[in-house]
Amino acid sequence: MGIIAIGIQRQNRLKILVIMNSTIQLQVNGKKHTLAVDPATPLLYVLRDQLALNGPKYGCGLQQCGACMVLLNGKAEPSCLVPVAAVKDKDIITLEGLVRPDNTLHPVQEAFVEEQAAQCGYCMNGMVISAVALLNEKSQPSDAEIRAGLQRALCRCGTQSRIIKAVKKAAAKQQGK
Amino acid sequence: MNRRNFLKNTGCLAIGFTISGSFIDVPAPMFQDLPQSLKRHPNINAWLEVLANGQIRIFTGKLELGQGIGTAIAQVAAEELDFPIKNVEVVLADTARTPDEGYTVGSGSIEQSAMAVRYAAAAARQKLLVLASQQFNIPVDQLTITDGKICTLSGDRVFTFHQLLNGKQLTDNVQAPVALKPKDKYKLVGKAIPRNELNHMVRGEAYYVQDLRFPGMVYASIVRPPAYEAKLLKFDEKALQKTNPGVLKTVVNGSFVGIIAKEEYQAIKAQRWLQQNSKWSAGAKLPAARDLITYLKSLPEQPDEPSIKGTLPGKDAAWIKAQYFKPYHMHASIGPSCAVAIYDNGQLHVWSHSQGIYPLRNSLSKLLQLPTEKIHVTGVPGSGCYGHNGADDVAADVALLAMAYPGKHIKLQWTRADEHAWEPYGSAMIMEAAAVLDSAGNITSWKYDLWSDTHSIRPGGEANNLIAAQSIATPLKAKPGHGGGAARNSEPYYTIPNQLITAHIVQGPLRASALRSLGAYANIFAIESFMDELAEKAGKDPFAFRLAHLADERAKAVIRKVQELTANISLPANTGLGIAFSRYKNTASYCAVAAKVFAEPAKGIIQVQKMWAAIDSGEVINTDGVINQTEGGLIQSASWTLLEQVKYDAQHITSRDWVSYPIMRFNEVPEVEVVVLDQPNEKAMGAGEAAQGPASAAIANAVYKACGKRIRHLPMLENLMKS
Numbered sequence: 093m094g095i096i097a098i099g100i101q102r103q104n105r106l107k108i109l110v111i112m113n114s115t116i117q118l119q120v121n122g123k124k125h126t127l128a129v130d131p132a133t134p135l136l137y138v139l140r141d142q143l144a145l146n147g148p149k150y151g152c153g154l155q156q157c158g159a160c161m162v163l164l165n166g167k168a169e170p171s172c173l174v175p176v177a178a179v180k181d182k183d184i185i186t187l188e189g190l191v192r193p194d195n196t197l198h199p200v201q202e203a204f205v206e207e208q209a210a211q212c213g214y215c216m217n218g219m220v221i222s223a224v225a226l227l228n229e230k231s232q233p234s235d236a237e238i239r240a241g242l243q244r245a246l247c248r249c250g251t252q253s254r255i256i257k258a259v260k261k262a263a264a265k266q267q268g269k
Numbered sequence: 270m271n272r273r274n275f276l277k278n279t280g281c282l283a284i285g286f287t288i289s290g291s292f293i294d295v296p297a298p299m300f301q302d303l304p305q306s307l308k309r310h311p312n313i314n315a316w317l318e319v320l321a322n323g324q325i326r327i328f329t330g331k332l333e334l335g336q337g338i339g340t341a342i343a344q345v346a347a348e349e350l351d352f353p354i355k356n357v358e359v360v361l362a363d364t365a366r367t368p369d370e371g372y373t374v375g376s377g378s379i380e381q382s383a384m385a386v387r388y389a390a391a392a393a394r395q396k397l398l399v400l401a402s403q404q405f406n407i408p409v410d411q412l413t414i415t416d417g418k419i420c421t422l423s424g425d426r427v428f429t430f431h432q433l434l435n436g437k438q439l440t441d442n443v444q445a446p447v448a449l450k451p452k453d454k455y456k457l458v459g460k461a462i463p464r465n466e467l468n469h470m471v472r473g474e475a476y477y478v479q480d481l482r483f484p485g486m487v488y489a490s491i492v493r494p495p496a497y498e499a500k501l502l503k504f505d506e507k508a509l510q511k512t513n514p515g516v517l518k519t520v521v522n523g524s525f526v527g528i529i530a531k532e533e534y535q536a537i538k539a540q541r542w543l544q545q546n547s548k549w550s551a552g553a554k555l556p557a558a559r560d561l562i563t564y565l566k567s568l569p570e571q572p573d574e575p576s577i578k579g580t581l582p583g584k585d586a587a588w589i590k591a592q593y594f595k596p597y598h599m600h601a602s603i604g605p606s607c608a609v610a611i612y613d614n615g616q617l618h619v620w621s622h623s624q625g626i627y628p629l630r631n632s633l634s635k636l637l638q639l640p641t642e643k644i645h646v647t648g649v650p651g652s653g654c655y656g657h658n659g660a661d662d663v664a665a666d667v668a669l670l671a672m673a674y675p676g677k678h679i680k681l682q683w684t685r686a687d688e689h690a691w692e693p694y695g696s697a698m699i700m701e702a703a704a705v706l707d708s709a710g711n712i713t714s715w716k717y718d719l720w721s722d723t724h725s726i727r728p729g730g731e732a733n734n735l736i737a738a739q740s741i742a743t744p745l746k747a748k749p750g751h752g753g754g755a756a757r758n759s760e761p762y763y764t765i766p767n768q769l770i771t772a773h774i775v776q777g778p779l780r781a782s783a784l785r786s787l788g789a790y791a792n793i794f795a796i797e798s799f800m801d802e803l804a805e806k807a808g809k810d811p812f813a814f815r816l817a818h819l820a821d822e823r824a825k826a827v828i829r830k831v832q833e834l835t836a837n838i839s840l841p842a843n844t845g846l847g848i849a850f851s852r853y854k855n856t857a858s859y860c861a862v863a864a865k866v867f868a869e870p871a872k873g874i875i876q877v878q879k880m881w882a883a884i885d886s887g888e889v890i891n892t893d894g895v896i897n898q899t900e901g902g903l904i905q906s907a908s909w910t911l912l913e914q915v916k917y918d919a920q921h922i923t924s925r926d927w928v929s930y931p932i933m934r935f936n937e938v939p940e941v942e943v944v945v946l947d948q949p950n951e952k953a954m955g956a957g958e959a960a961q962g963p964a965s966a967a968i969a970n971a972v973y974k975a976c977g978k979r980i981r982h983l984p985m986l987e988n989l990m991k992s
Contacts, residue, residue, distance in 0.1 A: 130534070137534045141488075146480045147473030151603050152685040153537075156927040159603055187473035201471045208463055208893055211901055212335030212653030213470035214604045220471065239935040246927065248603050249335055249653045250904030251897070252938040 116180050120145075121189030131177035136160045138176045139186060147187025147217045151246070158218035158245030162186050168218075168225035170244070187217045190224060200224050203262035204255075211249035218245035223259045232263050301445040306330065307385035310368040311442040313396070316389035317346065318438055319430040323417070324356045327386055330370025331378040332362045332624060333466070335653040336957050337894040338378045340464045342386050344457045344890055349390035349450050352417040354457060362626045362648030372625035372727060374656070374783065376857060376955025379890060384953065391450065392443040401433055452888075452949050459947060461893035478622050478649040479607045483678035486609070487517060488533040490540035491666050491681065492526040492547065493691055494740070496921045497780070499552030500524045504543060513539040520673040523742035524549075527670045529679060537684065555778050557919045562594055562699050565720050568775035571752055576760060579767035581714050582705060588716070589806055590703040593795035594982040596914035597779050598695040599924070601932055604652025605688035606659030610671035611678045617644045617671060621664040622651025624727075629661055631730035633668050636738050636745075655905070657782040659683055659692045661728050665735040689930060690922040691736060694915050695784025696722035697777060698755065700795035704765075710807030712818060714767040717759060717796075722777035724754025724787040749776070754787035758962060761796050762852050763818035779915065779922070786958040789853060790906065793962025794969065797849035798981065801970040811848050811970065823885050823948070824852060827861040830883035830944055835863045843869055844878070845974025849966035851959070858959035859885040859946075862903065864939070866971035870978050870989050877907050877939040877968055882960050884943065887951035895956040899943045902960030908933035910965040911985050 114131040117124055120143060127142055134153075139145045139162070151159025153172045160172040163185035190198035197205070200223045210216050219242060226233055226241030233241060238259045247255065303311075310316070318326040327346045333339045339359045347354040360366055362373070370382055394414060401419045402409040411422050420427040452458075469476050494500070501524040509528075510516055515535030520527040528543065530536035556564050609620040617639060623629045626646040634641045646664075654660060667681040683691075698721040705714040731748060732738040738745040752774035759770050784790075804814035812832050819825050828850050835846055845868070850861040861883050867876040880903045889895055912931050916924045924930035965983070972989075973979045982988045 130532075133532075133534045137532070141533050144482060145473065146475050146477075149477075149479065149604055150682060151605075152927060154685060154926055157603060157685075187471070191472050197471065204471050205463070205467050208467060208897065210335070210464075210467055210470060211337075211897060212603075212650070213467065214477065214602075214652035216470050217473065239938075242935045246603055246932060246934065248601055248655070248905065248932065250901030250908075250938075252904060252933075252935055253900055253941045254897070256935075 114177065116176055118176065118180060118184060119182070120184045121186060129176055132175050135162070135171040135174050135176050135179055135184070139171060145186050145188055149214060149217055158222065159215055161218040161221035161245065163221055163225060166225065166228055168222045187220060190220070198224065199265040200227065200259070200262040203258040203265060207254050207258040207261060209251055209254035209258040211251055215245060215247040219247070219255050223262060226259070227263055227266060231266060233259070301447065303388055303443065303445050304381045304384040306368060306370045306381040307388055307443055310385070313389050313393050313439040313441055313443060315368050316386050317393050319434050321431050321436070323429060323431065324358055325350065325352060325430070326358045326360060328360045328367040329382045329386065330362050330368040330627070331373040331382045332622065332626070332648040333650045334373060334624070335650070336378070336898060337464050337891060338373070338382065339466065340462055341379060341383050341890040341894055344462055345383050345387040346390045348455055348457045349387055350394050350417065351414040354462065356417060361650075364626055364630050364644070364646045369627040372628065374624055376853065376958045379953050379955045383890060387449065388443050388447050391447045392441065393439050395448060396439050396441055397430060397433060401428060404433065459889050459892065459949060462891055463893070476650060477604065478609065478620050478651050479604055479682065481609045481620055481649065481680065483609070483611070486678040486680055487529055487531060488536040489527055489529045489667060489670050489679050489681040490536040491683070491687065492528070492540055492543045493687065493736075494524060494549050494552055496549075496552030499549040501526060502548040502550060504547035508546065509539060509543060513542055518674050520670050522669065523740055523744060525669060525737050525740040527666065529670060529674050533680075533682070540684070552920075554919050555917050555921065557917055561596065561697055565697060565699060565775055565777055568777070571749075571774040573752060573772050573774055575769055575771040577769055581716060581767050581769050586705045586714065588703045588705055589803060590701070591799055591802060591981055593700040593702070593791070593798060595698045595791035595794060596983060597697045597781070598784055598909050598913050599689065599915055599930055600655045600658040600692055600695075600784055601930065602652040602654055602658050602688065605683040605685055606663040606692070607651060607680070607682045608664040608667045609678055609680045610664070610667040612671040612675045615643060617668060619644070619646045619664050619668055620649050621646055621660060622649060622654065623660040623664055624654065624657065628728060628730045629664055632661065632728035632732050632735060633665060636665055636732035636735060637668060637672055655785040656695070657693055657725065657727050657784075659688050662691065662736045665732075665737040669737055669741070686925040689925045691780070693726060693780045693782030695790070696724060696755070696781040698788065698791040700791060702795055702799040704799070704803055706803060706807050710809050710814070712763065712765045712803060715761060715765045715769070717770045718773060719755060719759055719771070719788070719792065720773040720775060721755035721788060721791075722775060722781040723750025723752055724757070724781070724783050726750035726780075726782045750782065754783065757787045757854060758789035758792045758796070758851060760855060762821070762824060762855055763815070764820050765818065779917065785905070786853070786961045789851070789958065790909070790961045790965060793849065793851040794910070794965040794983070797851065797963060797966030798969045798979075801847070801966070801973065802979065815850055821852070823859050824850065826946060827859045827883040827885050830946060831861040831863045831881055834881045834883070834942065834944065835865075838865060840865070843867055843975050845971040845976070847967045847970025847972070847974055849963035849970060851962045853959040853962075857954045858887070858956050860899070860959035860963055862960060862963040862967040864964070864967040864971040866968060866975050868972045868975035868978070868989075870976050873986065873989055875911055875972055875985055875989060876937070877911070879940040879942070880907065880964060880967070882941070882943045882964075883946060884956060884959055885946040885948060886954045886956040886959070887948050888953040889945055889947045890953055892945055892947070895945050896943045898957045899960045900941045902957065903941050903964045904933065904938055906961040906964035907939055907968060909961070910968050910983055911937070914984050914987070
C-alpha cells in the first residue's frame with residue numbers, strides 16, 4: 093500500500109491530505125504494469141490516463157454504449173465502471189493490443205479498414221473489441237449472431253451496416269487462415 | 270510575413286473579386302463562379318504549400334466530422350496537380366494556420382472548401398508550369414506534370430515542385446477563369462478512395478480531442494444547475510476539498526462552477542459530490558404537464574413573411590388536411606463534448622471539435638475579454654456531432670477554467686448526463702398540411718403551416734449563446750437564434766400552382782439549435798407522408814403521383830431508380846413498401862428513399878427491414894463518401910423516426926442516458942442499399958443531409974402499407990398504439 097501526499101495551499105496554510113493509494117499490478121496487452129492508484133478507480137481511467145491508451149473511449153460511464161470495451165480474459169466488457177482492483181487478475185487487451193508484434197493488423201481491424209466501417213470512428217473500439225470476442229466464441233456467426241454480439245455497442249453515425257459486413261469479412265479471413 | 274499574419278490580413282480584408290477583362294476573349298471551360306471561401310482567401314498559399322520533403326500540404330478551414338472531408342480535399346488537390354495522393358497532407362481548421370471558412374455546416378464543405386482547393390491547386394499547376402518554362406527556357410506546351418513532378422514531354426528533364434520554387438511558395442491570387450483538368454482525365458475524383466484516418470483509428474492511435482495528453486495535464490468537471498436559469502445559492506467549498514482528495518481548485522464565477530483535479534476520476538467524483546451538496550434557486554419551470562403541440566401553438570410568434578404562389582381557394586374547397594409532429598431530438602454524439610485549454614504567458618490555446626473555430630475564437634474573446642490575437646483555437650476531431658452539440662460550450666467552459674488556473678493544460682470531458690441534458694436539441698416541430706386535388710388527381714392548391722423554435726443558436730462570434738456566458742457573475746442574455754432553418758424544405762419541390770406556406774417561429778421550452786438537416790427532416794416527413802395520403806385519395810400509385818408532379822428530370826431519375834431497385838421485392842403479410850423523395854434545401858442533393866417495413870400494431874412492433882436510397886449529389890468526389898453518408902443518414906433517420914424524443918419534467922431534462930433516450934441498436938438496424946447517380950458535369954454538392962427527411966416519410970408510408978396505420982406524430986413506436 094503506497095501513500096501519496098498532496099499539498100493544497102490555501103490562505104497561507106498548508107493542508108495535507110492523505111490518500112490511500114494501492115499499488116496494483118495490471119496485465120495489459122501482454123505487459124505487467126505496477127500502478128499506484130485508488131483501487132476504486134474505474135479501469136477506463138487507468139487505461140487512458142495512466143497507461144496513455146486511446147483505444148477504450150469514454151462514452152457514458154454507465155455501461156450502456158460500449159465505447160469503452162476491452163477484452164477481459166477474452167470477453168468483451170465495458171471498462172467504465174469496473175474498479176481497477178477487480179480486474180487485477182485478468183488478462184486485459186485493448187484495441188492497441190490487437191495489433192500484431194510485426195505491426196500488422198488483427199483480421200477484424202483489417203476488415204474494418206477494408207470495409208471503411210466508420211464515419212467519425214468513435215465507436216470503432218467497442219465494435220472491434222466486441223467482434224473479436226464474438227469471433228473467438230463463434231468463428232462463423234450468422235447475421236443475427238453478429239447483431240446480438242454487437243448489441244451493446246452504439247453507433248450514432250449509422251455505420252452498422254458496414255460494421256456487419258466487416259465482421260463477416262473478418263470471419264471469412266480467419267477461416268481462410 | 271509569417272503565415273499567421275498573412276492569413277490575418279487576407280482574412281480581415283474584404284477582397285472583392287473581379288473577372289479580368291480578358292475573360293471574354295479567353296475560351297473559359299465554363300463560367301466560373303469561384304467559391305466564397307476562395308474569394309475571401311484568394312491566395313494560392315492560403316490553401317497550398319509545397320514542402321521540402323516532396324509532399325504538398327493543403328489547408329482547409331473545415332473540420333473532419335467523420336464525413337471524410339479530408340480525403341475529398343486530398344483527392345481534388347492530387348487530381349489537379351497530378352500528385353500522388355499519399356503525399357498530400359491535409360491540415361484541418363486552425364486559427365493560426367488555415368483559412369477562416371466559418372462553420373463546417375449545411376453540407377457545404379464540398380461546395381466551398383473542396384472547390385476552393387480545386388481551383389487553388391489548378392492555379393498552382395498553371396503557375397508551376399509557367400515558372401518552369403521561364404526558368405528552364407522550355408515552352409509551356411512542352412511541359413507537363415506527372416506523378417507530382419514537372420517534366421518535359423520527352424521526359425528528358427524532371428523537376429520537383431520544391432526544386433522549382435526553391436523554398437518559396439506560390440503567392441499569386443487565384444483568378445477566374447482557371448483552367449481545370451478535363452473531367453475525362455480524372456484518376457482520383459469520382460472514385461472510392463479509402464479514408465486514411467481509419468488506419469489510425471483502428472489501431473487506437475491518438476486522433477480525437479479526447480486523446481490529447483500534455484505533460485502535467487489536469488482534469489476538470491463542470492457542475493451545471495439543476496434547471497435552466499437556476500442560480501447557485503451556496504456550497505461548502507471546505508467540505509468539498511476535505512471529502513474529495515485531488516481537487517486542485519474550484520472555480521466559481523456566478524453560477525458557473527468548475528472543478529479542477531489532479532486525476533480525471535477525482536474530477537468526476539467531486540462533480541457528483543457537489544451536485545448532491547450544493548443549493549440552487551428553482552430556475553425556469555418547464556411546461557411538462559402540457560401537451561407540447563398545444564403549448565408550442567400558444568406561444569407568441571416572430572413575424573415572418575409567408576411564401577405565396579397563385580391564389581388559394583376558400584374554405585369551401587375540398588381541402589384534405591393532416592397534422593404532423595416531430596419532438597425534440599438530440600445530436601446524441603457517442604463521445605460527449607470535450608476540450609483542452611491552457612492559459613500561459615497571456616496566451617490562451619484551446620483544442621476543440623467545434624464546427625467553427627474562428628467564430629469560437631471571437632466568442633471566447635468576448636466571453637473572456639481577451640483580444641482574439643491572444644487566442645489560438647486548434648480544431649481536433651471529436652465524436653461525430655451532426656450539428657451544433659456541446660462542442661462550443663465545453664470549449665468555453667474549459668477556457669474559463671484555464672484563465673482561472675493558468676500554466677496547466679486542462680482537459681474537460683463532459684459526462685453523458687452533461688451532454689444529454691445541456692446540448693442544444695433539434696427543435697420540436699408541428700406541421701399542418703392541406704391540399705386540394707382536381708378531378709384528374711393533380712394537386713392544385715397547397716397550404717402549409719409549421720411551428721418551430723430556432724434551428725441555430727450557434728455562437729457565431731458572440732458569447733451570448735454559450736452556456737457558460739449565461740451562468741457567470743455578469744451573465745449575458747441569450748440571443749434569439751435564426752428562424753430560417755425551420756422553413757428548410759417547407760416548400761414542396763412539386764409543381765403546384767397555388768401555395769401558401771407560413772412558418773410560425775416560437776421560442777420553445779428547451780434549448781434548441783442546429784441538428785443535421787435542420788427543419789428539412791420534419792418538413793419532408795410531413796410533405797412526403799402527405800403526398801402518399803394525397804396519392805391514395807387521388808387513386809394513384811405513390812411513384813406515379815410524385816412523378817406526375819415533378820418537372821425536374823434529375824428528381825424523376827432518383828425516384829425511378831428507387832422504383833427499379835424495389836420492383837421485384839416480395840411483401841409478405843404485415844409488410845409494406847413506402848417511398849419518399851426530396852431535394853435537400855430544394856437546391857442541393859436529390860434523394861429518393863424506399864423502406865420495407867414489417868408492422869404489427871397489436872404487439873407494438875415496427876421493424877424497418879431494408880432501406881434503399883438513390884442519390885444525385887452532382888459531381889461525385891468520393892463515391893464511398895457519398896454512399897457512407899447516405900447509408901448513415903438512412904439509419905440515423907430511422908432511429909430518430911422510430912424511437913427518439915427528448916423527455917423532461919417540470920424541472921429539467923429527464924433523458925440523461927441511453928436508457929431514457931434510446932437510439933437504434935444493432936437488432937433494429939435496417940439493411941441499407943445506396944445507389945449514387947454520378948453527374949460529372951454538374952456542380953458537386955454535399956450529401957450528408959439528403960437522406961434523413963425522405964427516410965422518415967418512407968418509413969411512415971411503409972408502416973401504413975403494412976398495417977393501415979397512418980402515424981403522423983413521432984416517434985413512431987410510441988404513437989403506433991395511439992393512432
